Amino acid sequence: MAVIEVEDLTRTYRSRSGVVRRRTTTVEALRGISFAIERGELFGLLGPNGAGKTTTIKILTTLLLPTSGTARVAGFSPASEAREVRRRIGFVFGGDRGLYDRLSALDNLRYFADLYRVPRSVKRARIAELLELVGLTGRERERVETYSRGMRQRLHIARGLLHDPEILFLDEPTIGLDPVGARELRDTISALRAGGKTILLTTHYMYEADALCDRIAVIAGGKIVAAGTPADLKRVVADRTIIEVETFGADDAAFDRLRALRGVTGVAVETRDQAQVVLVQSATGAELVQEIVRELDGSTLGRVITREPTLEDAYVELVRET
């Protein structure tokens, strides 16, 4: 049974500037998206910056009104039955904000517990349990402004779970965390999923989505361009091989020459420290390594790896097509 249903949702932002000559700028953040999330499912929403992920979450968490279309969360409309929706959801937005910095973690949790109507009889035990879950036991009396980013993020998770919501919205929860902190948070999310929570997760990290999500929707330019299990999405590029070449000092002309090679279906370039990592997609079986090395002649080459496509390759391909 679907606990979140989104049907043809659109959202347009209008901003005005200028005093004498008023100019209106219109941005279509969502252009008619539809999806459904089953009870107990961990659903990932992936997309580049400005794709519409946060707008979608804000509409579903009652913080924004849609321009058109409908949404149901736990059977209620976030637009017209906000209070009913708010009782049943928790949300965690990534980043440093969303906490009372001058106060302790304990004061923050006590306040939000009262705000979210956690019964007095269970409040203390619930806070202790959540502090334990997110690994902040013993640090709860310190001011939040002294916390690291990872600690704040974990406190956000505890806050979002205070009223034991059946649905959890996590908007880029691991953004800015160090690898150990991000891994711990992913473990926490997995545990919540195992505990039966329905979770909508947005993230930029493909390995995170691959490891955690039951199903994924890729959103780009305000539209859903693909949806399915991580395995379904990987099939988009299953007929391809990825050749990853580390180069130093290659220019755009060299990348254009790679794109023109027979059998090449796509070329992407990532910068990692001083190196450029060229990702060349080709039809499976095409022997292109020698030709690629020849076209990059003149720049210093590092590692050359041939590998199977990942979810990230599928994502890049899907987003590139739009």
Place this chain on the structure above:
Amino acid sequence: MTRAFLSGMRIHVLQFTKNAFDVSGVVLWPILYASIAYYVLGAKNDPKLLLAASLGAAVMAMWSIVVIGSSGALEHQRWQGTLELLVAAPVPFAVTLAPITIASGIVGGYSLLATLAWGTLIFDVPLAIDDPLAFAIAVPACIVTIGMLGLITAATFVVYRAAFSLGVSMQYPVWIATGLLVPLSVLPDYVGPISWFLGPTWGFRAIRESALGGTPWPDIGMCLLVSGVYLVVASACLHLFEKLARSRATLRLS
């Protein structure tokens, strides 16, 4: 909801008192206003007039602290990303917002004590309260009515991002229209009826009448009546403005 309200007051008083800059303003304003009142009126050598002026200065400071404190608090909530959490809480928005203005009012209550103490210790203003019981009730009634007027203004701060500037600009009109800055008798006739709709008018009268002798109870009653009306108006405004903020996406600065 009562628990959410009381917890909100506690958290906002705590939040307010943990910033040295905010606290220094609250400490200095009443002393400054009381000193000005003394120097303006001191030469008349009328103890009752001096006490009345001190009380007026205290209520002025109370209003300043409420309107600037709550607008500053709301702007701060935007910056720190907690405004969205307050809006998204499953309780009426007024229950999450009223504690901010009432908490400012309670902090503003300090201004009354500071003004009276300053006037007594430094300027020998006589501290003789005519009806202590009425005074003890008039002070919280004044705090509530000022807090509720602050709630209406805070509702507009939810929609408009320049909350603090708006808050600062609202100090003076209320000071003038309620007769706190200058007596209403020297202002144009049309200001009188305007003052009837403003809680600080009744709050100040209730405090003054109970301190100097008079009939404070009708003024205390008016404080409560006006507060009730403010609560209804503020709730309606908040419902409307919350919807507007969700429509315009103005709950966050970034």
